[in-house]
Every structure is written in structure tokens, then in C-alpha cells.
Amino acid sequence: MSSEIVKALQFLCDEKGLQYEVVLEALESALAAAYRKDFGSKTGNYTVKFDPETGDMQVWDIKTVVEDMTEEEVEAAQTELTARREQAREEGRELAEEEIADLHVFNPKLHIMLSEAKLIKADAEVGEVLEIEKEVPHDFGRMAAMTAKQVIIQKLREAERSVVFDDIKAQEGTLIQGTVQRRDRTGAVTIDLGKIMATLPQTEQSPREQYRPGLRMKFYILKAEMTQRGPEITLSRSSKKMVETVFAQEIPEIASGDVEIRAIARDPGNRSKVAVFTDDEAIDPIGACIGQKGSRITTIIEELGGEKIDVIQWKDNAVEFIKQALSPAKVDGVELDEENKEAKAFVAEDQFSLAIGRGGQNVRLAADLTGWKINVVQQDNEEVVVSSEDEVDKVEEVVNGSSKEEVGVAEESTEKEEERE
Numbered sequence: 001m002s003s004e005i006v007k008a009l010q011f012l013c014d015e016k017g018l019q020y021e022v023v024l025e026a027l028e029s030a031l032a033a034a035y036r037k038d039f040g041s042k043t044g045n046y047t048v049k050f051d052p053e054t055g056d057m058q059v060w061d062i063k064t065v066v067e068d069m070t071e072e073e074v075e076a077a078q079t080e081l082t083a084r085r086e087q088a089r090e091e092g093r094e095l096a097e098e099e100i101a102d103l104h105v106f107n108p109k110l111h112i113m114l115s116e117a118k119l120i121k122a123d124a125e126v127g128e129v130l131e132i133e134k135e136v137p138h139d140f141g142r143m144a145a146m147t148a149k150q151v152i153i154q155k156l157r158e159a160e161r162s163v164v165f166d167d168i169k170a171q172e173g174t175l176i177q178g179t180v181q182r183r184d185r186t187g188a189v190t191i192d193l194g195k196i197m198a199t200l201p202q203t204e205q206s207p208r209e210q211y212r213p214g215l216r217m218k219f220y221i222l223k224a225e226m227t228q229r230g231p232e233i234t235l236s237r238s239s240k241k242m243v244e245t246v247f248a249q250e251i252p253e254i255a256s257g258d259v260e261i262r263a264i265a266r267d268p269g270n271r272s273k274v275a276v277f278t279d280d281e282a283i284d285p286i287g288a289c290i291g292q293k294g295s296r297i298t299t300i301i302e303e304l305g306g307e308k309i310d311v312i313q314w315k316d317n318a319v320e321f322i323k324q325a326l327s328p329a330k331v332d333g334v335e336l337d338e339e340n341k342e343a344k345a346f347v348a349e350d351q352f353s354l355a356i357g358r359g360g361q362n363v364r365l366a367a368d369l370t371g372w373k374i375n376v377v378q379q380d381n382e383e384v385v386v387s388s389e390d391e392v393d394k395v396e397e398v399v400n401g402s403s404k405e406e407v408g409v410a411e412e413s414t415e416k417e418e419e420r421e
Contacts (some may be wrong), residue, residue, distance in 0.1 A: 006052045016160045024052065026155035034140045034148035035059050043108040046134070059134040063112035065124050067104065074106045081105055164195045165231040169224040175245055178235070180215045191219060191235055198233035206237045208269035209305045218303065220245060237305070238268035246303050247274065250296055253288040262314040265368035269307055271357075273325060273365045277314035286311050310365075318343070322374060325366035329355035332379055342373045352378050353399055356386045360395035363388045 012023045032046040040046055040061075049058045069077075081103055088095040106113070117124035120132060140148070168176075178191040178198065187202035189211045200219065205211070219235035220242035226232075236242060244261050253259040254276075263275040276285040289311045290297045297309055310328075315321035322343050323331040329351045335344040347355045355376045356363050367374045367388030378384035386398050 009052055012156065016156060017163055018156070018159050022159045023156070024050070026152050026159060029155050030148040030152035031057055032059070033151040034145065035134070035136065037143060037147045038140050039137060040134070045109050057136065059136060061132040061134055062110075063117070063130045063132065064110060065114055065117045065126050065128045065130060066106060066111045067126055068113045068115050069104065069106055073104070077103050077105045161196065161231060165224065165226060165233075168193070168196060168198075168221065168231070168233055172221050172224050173241065173245070174221055175218045175242070175249065176221055176235075177216060178219050180211045180213055180217070182213060183211065193233070196231060196233065198235050200235045200237065204234070204236035204238050206269040206305055206307070209237060217305075238266070240264040240266045240272075243272050243274065243304065243309075246300050247289065250299050250303070251289055251291075253278075253283060253285075258283055259285045259288050260314075263369050263371075265365040267361055267365060269305065271308040271310065271361060271365060272304070273310045273312060273369045275312050275314040275321075275325070275369055286313055312369075318370070318372065322366065322370050322372060325369045326355050326362065326374070326376070329362070331355065336372075340373075341371070342375065343370075344375050344377050346377050346379050348379050349381075352376065352384065356395060356399065359392040360386060360388070360390055 009020060009023050009027070012018070013020050016023075028048045028050050031048040031050055035046050035048065036042075036044055045062045047060050047062055049060075051057070081100060084099060085095050088099075112120075112130060114124065114126055117128075117130060121130060124130065176193060178193045181190040181192050181197070183189050187205075189200040189205065191198045191200055198219070198221075200211070204222065217237075219237060220239050222234045222236045222239060222241075224231065224233045243264050243266060247261060248254045251259070254261060258280055259276055259278045261274060262277045264272060266272040274289070276289055278285045278288075288296075291299075297311065301307060301309055312324040312327055315324060318336060319334040322334050322345060326345055326347075329347055331345050331347055331351075333346045335346075337343070345355065354362070357365075363374050363376050363386060374388045376386045384398060386395050390398075
């Protein structure tokens with residue numbers, strides 16, 4: 001009999017991926033619930049010790065000894081406790097232990113008054129924890145067995161969920177495969193990670209992606225937290241960190257540290273700029289990221305849902321870095337205002353729209369990448385200026401001030417650059 005119990009426990013461990021002690025603890029909690037149902041009382045604080053080798057069990061009622069109190073004192077303390085809890089609830093918080101330390105609250109499930117405790121143990125003292133042993137008169141009845149079954153199922157689910165959560169927590173900051181389930185009223189998408197559900201908030205979604213139910217894709221694990229409502233896993237498809245993680249996953253030189261990602265600027269779903277650096281003269285950092293015939297960068301673009309990627313070389317020199325950041329446009333010169341952290345980038349007329357990008361996207365990403373406010377100035381007409389901080393409407397207004405033919409040539413050039421990437 002005992003060996004069958006041990007085998008059953010071990011089977012549960014293997015099936016659920018749980019430790020033996022966790023399953024045994026769940027069984028003991030279930031037996032305590034069954035004891036309360038058949039032989040105990042609602043005020044019992046029962047704990048069970050079960051020996052799977054022999055099949056024997058011992059039961060104790062655990063009580064802390066407190067000072068004697070009258071019924072009036074018990075009711076007054078309970079009323080005050082309820083009032084303080086209500087006030088904390090109205091303030092949107094939980095009642096702290098320090099806030100009730102002055103109350104002598106009597107909980108019959110956890111406490112036993114001193115005079116009663118002395119009947120059990122003559123030298124009992126206030127604050128002492130009594131383990132009052134209880135007898136098990138006979139086998140449990142059907143209802144107690146049902147109760148035990150429900151408790152053990154619940155405990156095992158909680159334990160399994162905890163193990164899964166710990167595994168996800170360890171993967172925080174990495175990519176994970178998931179299946180889209182549904183979208184709620186807030187716009188958040190529920191993602192099935194296999195044994196646990198996660199959330200993709202609207203703010204972490206890539207604007208151009210469609211999250212259709214059943215779609216499998218990779219997500220960046222932004223954070224995993226254990227809350228009062230259970231585990232909460234937040235995913236992202238728009239984080240800069242996702243770009244960095246995909247690069248590290250697909251490019252061995254970055255994973256090994258031979259090539260470093262120094263900065264990332266991202267317009268999720270549209271374009272990212274990634275600045276890379278290496279101090280190994282034998283390695284071309286841009287070539288390592290692009291791969292032979294663009295094989296590596298193509299895989300990364302697919303992983304990011306078709307998002308375009310500009311890989312540029314990091315420069316310590318701000319002028320050179322800003323020139324690189326504004327690629328694919330060719331910049332003739334850069335003037336820096338160190339005090340205000342502003343830069344003027346001078347470009348030829350046929351490079352103006354290319355430097356700005358559609359709706360100012362290119363110059364905004366370059367500014368984010370370098371940390372400088374960038375003003376793109378047309379070389380032969382310094383009145384034609386677009387700032388990295390300008391709104392889309394203002395950018396379009398400035399661009400449309402040029403001739404349609406010039407704009408068309410610049411946009412055609414942009415298209416060709418994107419095709420080459």
C-alpha cells in the first residue's frame with residue numbers, strides 16, 4: 001500500500017514537473033481539509049504530517065496563546081480592525097501589519113486564550129505556540145474525500161503555475177514563442193505561452209502588425225511579476241530591447257561580444273537604426289550584421305515583421321556619427337552647438353528629402369540614435385530647414401515647398417536604398 005502511494009506521488013512529480021516535497025505538501029494540505037470536514041471544526045487550524053512509506057498520518061491543531069479577553073473586548077477590537085481595513089480599501093491599498101499592531105485581535109482559528117491553554121498545558125505562556133494533537137477516529141467519508149481531491153488539485157495547479165512562472169522569470173529579457181489568443185476591450189492581446197498566459201499591452205504592440213488569433217510569433221519578455229492575482233507576464237513587440245535581442249540571437253559576433261550594439265533608435269513596425277562597434281580590426285561590424293548577401297539582416301527583418309533596419313558604424317566623433325546616422329543620405333557637413341546639444345547637418349538639394357525621410361522619420365531616428373537635436377539644412381538655401389523635433393505636418397510643408405520633381409527624385413532614391421537593404 002505504502003509503495004503504491006510513493007509511486008503515485010512520484011508519478012505526479014514527473015507529470016507536473018514538480019519536486020516530491022511540493023506534491024507531498026499538497027497532499028498534506030488536502031488531508032488537513034478532509035480532517036476539518038469530517039472530524040474537526042471551522043475554528044481548527046489543522047496541519048497534517050503524512051508518512052507515504054507507512055500510510056500513517058498525524059494531525060495537530062496549531063494555536064498561539066494570547067491573553068484572556070472578554071467578549072466585549074473581542075468585539076471592540078474586531079470592529080476597529082474592520083474600520084481600519086475599510087479605510088485602507090478606500091485609499092486603494094492593503095492594511096499594513098504595523099497599522100494593527102496595537103490591536104489585541106482574537107482569531108479563534110489561530111489563537112487560544114491563556115486560561116484555556118493552561119487546561120491543555122499547565123505552564124503555557126502568552127505568545128507560545130501550542131501543537132494540540134488530534135485523533136483520527138476512522139476513515140474519511142465521501143464528502144471529505146471530495147474536499148481533499150479539490151484541495152490537492154488546487155494546490156498542484158498553484159505549484160505548477162509557480163514553477164512555470166519561475167521558468168519565465170528566468171527568461172526575462174529574452175525572446176519566447178507564443179500564440180495569439182484574443183484582444184480585450186483595452187486593446188491588449190492575450191498570448192498563450194504554453195502553460196501560462198501573458199499580455200501584450202497596446203503600448204507594446206507594433207503598429208503595422210495584425211495579431212490574429214492562432215498566429216504564432218516571437219515576443220520579448222518585458223517583465224514577469226508575481227502579484228496578488230497571480231503571475232503577470234508582460235510582453236513586447238515594440239521595445240528597442242527586442243531589436244537588440246534579435247541581433248544577438250542571429251549574429252554570433254554580437255552574442256560573443258566581439259561586436260557591440262552601442263545605440264538603437266526605433267520606429268516600431270517601420271524602421272530601426274542600429275549603431276554597432278568593434279575594436280577588432282579584423283572584423284567589419286556592419287558586414288557581420290548584414291551577412292553574406294544580406295542573409296543575416298533579412299532574417300532579422302522577417303523576425304521584426306518586415307521592419308527596415310539601418311546598420312551604421314558607431315563613431316566617438318559626434319560629427320562623423322551624425323553623418324553616419326543620417327544615412328542613406330550623404331551629408332556635406334555638420335556644425336555642432338555643444339552647449340545646447342544641437343547639430344546642423346548640411347545636405348545637397350537632391351539629398352534633402354532623403355536625409356529627412358518620410359514624415360521626418362530618418363532625421364528623428366538619427367537624433368534618437370545620436371542623442372543630438374538635428375536640423376537638416378539645404379546647402380544652397382539655408383531657409384529650407386527641418387528639425388528632428390518638427391511635427392509631421394510641418395515636415396511635409398517644408399518638403400512640399402521644394403519642386404515636385406525634386407521630391408519625386410528623392411523619394412525614388414529612398415525606395416532604391418530600401419530595396420538594397
